Amino acid sequence: DIQMTQSPSTLSASVGDRVTITCRASHDISRWLVWYQQKPGRAPKLLIYEASNLQSGVPSRFGGSRSGTQFTLTITNLQPEDSATYYCQQYYSSFWTFGQGTKVEIK
Amino acid sequence: QVQLVQSGAEVKKPGSSVKVSCKASEDTFSSHGISWVRQAPGQGLEWMGGIIPVLDTTNYAPKFHDRVTITADRSTYTAYMEVSSLRSEDTAIYYCARDASITQTYFDSWGQGTLVTVSS
Numbered sequence: 355d356i357q358m359t360q361s362p363s364t365l366s367a368s369v370g371d372r373v374t375i376t377c378r379a380s381h382d383i384s385r386w387l388v389w390y391q392q393k394p395g396r397a398p399k400l401l402i403y404e405a406s407n408l409q410s411g412v413p414s415r416f417g418g419s420r421s422g423t424q425f426t427l428t429i430t431n432l433q434p435e436d437s438a439t440y441y442c443q444q445y446y447s448s449f450w451t452f453g454q455g456t457k458v459e460i461k
Numbered sequence: 462q463v464q465l466v467q468s469g470a471e472v473k474k475p476g477s478s479v480k481v482s483c484k485a486s487e488d489t490f491s492s493h494g495i496s497w498v499r500q501a502p503g504q505g506l507e508w509m510g511g512i513i514p515v516l517d518t519t520n521y522a523p524k525f526h527d528r529v530t531i532t533a534d535r536s537t538y539t540a541y542m543e544v545s546s547l548r549s550e551d552t553a554i555y556y557c558a559r560d561a562s563i564t565q566t567y568f569d570s571w572g573q574g575t576l577v578t579v580s581s
Contacts (some may be wrong), residue, residue, distance in 0.1 A: 397571035452507065
């Protein structure tokens, strides 16, 4: 299985801040990675696909990038409604795996 | 707006089975796959397996291969996920999710989730 390691597990930031979440794959997965946002009691929501493509309807303050096997989700100008847990997921191999999640809290 | 509507919450005894349904649309069944993802209380997301209804092919995570069966009824556009030999660790919210396409298994739409509680 391809392991996905996310960091940090939690972060606290203020409204207007720029935050960065990292996801590292145990093997090369090319650009086949997505990011989801999950709020308490809700199903996950797709934010980014193919490492850096913004899903339709997602605010442009969300962005994704790739460097080798390391992937980054960046939220610029953090908003109160961005308080959530964020997950990465690889879709390179036949068995899709998620990162452990990063909880973003607003100070 | 893609809609996936799941069946209601279940309470099951250890050792029993549970079958969860996911009602989709004709478009979803003809052009997409459906996967099942679970989330134990306070934990992360775990892909269990999926089906491509138009091809009637399934794929399971190794951990679930012997206890999970995923099927699809093309006459009602409903997918099913059955877990057998339930144990307390199977207590979780079970989500169905639509694959973005037949060849792209990330999830662009999700059901509302079904809570399955396993307790004696």
